[in-house]
């Protein structure tokens with residue numbers, strides 16, 4: 001089939017690549033000249049494991065093309081996916097301007113019947129708005145070309161995007177016509193044997209399903225983070241509790257890890273957007289508000305722990321804090337809503353300096369911090385180290401922020417000999433207190449046994 005994807009970001013590029021890889025003729029369109037130029041000459045502008053070779057394979061086979069031309073993109077296909085950003089507005093509502101702008105372009109330029117598939121995460125009712133926008137543009141031209149609008153939210157995770165798309169748990173398709181459903185079934189057949197993953201529903205249900213899924217994931221994390229505080233105080237270990245409850249298939253093992261709060265471009269934004277959607281309909285989503293409140297507090301936890309360790313935030317002035325990991329999770333360079341930024345901002349405000357290392361996200365982090373604090377302040381306060389080892393040299397303590405694989409088994413004796421205060425704060429519970437004790441390191445995790453009882457202030 002001929003497919004166009006509008007938006008070549010974390011979702012659009014993966015969707016375009018995977019559809020091309022099963023034999024479709026795909027054009028991927030973006031407004032960003034630089035992004036399209038890089039993609040066209042064979043560079044992949046994001047860090048996503050295993051993506052680059054599949055992009056290359058399909059680009060060289062001629063099945064995957066990149067363009068900034070609306071006319072080429074819209075003229076190419078009978079099926080057009082919208083995979084543009086839906087960032088939060090000031091009050092947390094999802095901004096659908098990019099979605100509607102793309103819909104207007106389609107209405108202005110389409111010359112034949114089309115299936116318009118919305119993959120962006122959008123408020124309930126957006127499919128209707130897309131339909132009205134395209135219809136208005138067609139009416140403005142005085143033409144009447146049939147088209148359908150389908151809602152097909154995406155559930156891939158960054159860092160696992162290719163695998164998630166190629167082997168999905170479910171394919172949610174909201175459609176109001178049997179014809180549209182039939183085309184979508186055919187399109188997704190390579191990813192779903194006997195269509196067993198295919199779940200058909202109305203467009204509004206599909207739109208709400210996307211928010212419900214992310215809201216549920218966020219709620220599980222906040223539940224565990226809140227319980228972690230209690231576990232730490234009671235002398236229990238949240239890691240044991242996680243294993244204990246995760247063994248119950250009704251609960252399941254995934255998304256139960258306590259940590260420094262959920263971040264990224266979607267969970268925080270989608271929780272806020274769903275709260276706003278409900279508020280506009282007079283509903284106060286109590287559970288989701290609590291989820292968000294717990295998460296906001298959790299993102300400040302490591303700073304509070306550091307302040308308490310050094311006997312007060314004011315004692316952080318002049319301290320050097322090493323951070324391992326900046327991205328909101330491993331295997332991505334995405335820094336959107338990364339909890340590391342909350343910690344760095346607080347440390348800089350307290351007068352500490354930061355020595356940070358991330359295997360791939362340092363460039364993105366530097367851009368964001370320079371934009372916030374200015375080049376000079378950033379250069380004076382944040383060192384972007386080129387290795388994990390360089391980050392800990394001359395640092396007082398180490399904070400593990402993102403659980404990249406390369407941080408899992410460091411030389412603890414080296415850390416003990418290098419860190420001036422000989423302390424490790426583990427924001428992801430990947431280390432074993434006994435091992436660090438034996439190496440002569442002070443350890444704090446999140447909700448681990450003795451996090452409270454054993455807590456010491458820096459001598």
Ligand SMILES: NC(=O)C1=CN([C@@H]2O[C@H](COP(=O)(O)OP(=O)(O)OC[C@H]3O[C@@H](n4cnc5c(N)ncnc54)[C@H](O)[C@@H]3O)[C@@H](O)[C@H]2O)C=CC1
Pocket residue numbers: 006007008009010011012029030031032035083084085086098101102119120121122154155156157158265266
């Ligand atoms: N990042 C993720 O893991 C997931 C994101 N989503 C949702 O998918 C949507 C896209 O997210 P990302 O790919 O992360 O965003 P992104 O910001 O990485 O990419 C969006 C792209 O759309 C382009 N764009 C904006 N307006 C355009 C227009 N009118 N025409 C052509 N291109 C245009 C931008 O230049 C950008 O390259 C969002 O609604 C998001 O909530 C859903 C599932 C997973």
Ligand SMILES: O=C(O)[C@H]1O[C@H](OP(=O)(O)OP(=O)(O)OC[C@H]2O[C@@H](n3ccc(=O)[nH]c3=O)[C@H](O)[C@@H]2O)[C@H](O)[C@@H](O)[C@@H]1O
Pocket residue numbers: 121154155156157158159214217221254255256257258259260261262263264265266267328329
């Ligand atoms: O809508 C989206 O964009 C996507 O949002 C999330 O995917 P993603 O943001 O890539 O990352 P996750 O793996 O969900 O992690 C989100 C955050 O939660 C944190 N997390 C995750 C799991 C856990 O047990 N504990 C925990 O703190 C991670 O560290 C990270 O900061 C969802 O998992 C995807 O299904 C969804 O498609």
